[in-house]
Amino acid sequence: GAGVSQSPSNKVTEKGKDVELRCDPISGHTALYWYRQSLGQGLEFLIYFQGNSAPDKSGLPSDRFSAERTGGSVSTLTIQRTQQEDSAVYLCASSFIVPPGHGGSGNTIYFGEGSWLTVV
């Protein structure tokens, strides 16, 4: 489809294992965001990519989390040595070059359906 695509949709992993979550943004969108939603919590910003600029990693909770975006399109979020508190829905979003707060509007940000991560 034409929306933001995330995989896997569900992942159960053992504590201490590494996981990779993938995001395919909408074609033509240069901005890409990762958020997560823990049980009963709001949406927590993790990282933001914009074109070829250095990513904004200010939301990553620890150095076990990293993300990359290859060729300005697909992004991979990697969580090393997973812990139970990493269990959450990891949401990817993309938008046109102008994110909200810089003249854009919220209806240009599109979220994927999320990757549900459970660490046991």
Place this chain on the structure above:
Amino acid sequence: DQQVKQNSPSLSVQEGRISILNCDYTNSMFDYFLWYKKYPAEGPTFLISISSIKDKNEDGRFTVFLNKSAKHLSLHIVPSQPGDSAVYFCAAPRGNMLTFGGGTRLMVKP
């Protein structure tokens, strides 16, 4: 440091009545606000927004009100429908990203 707060985790309303979802913020520099709606197993979708130069924005059954002096905004849905049952998030742009409230789960009973 939660700059956007939704103090009601849930709200139950009868079909046909008005739903009022509230949101408070602490950062007076916020100049744009958005509401997102999220169904289970789906990503959030944009619903309605408001600029700080306005105090009201209406789109069909959805109206957002902004009270800058109180740093408060609210989303009104009237009449409420069972299909409106979802989690609603208010958000404000901060730097390169949106900062979200914790969400309010709305349940509209037939």
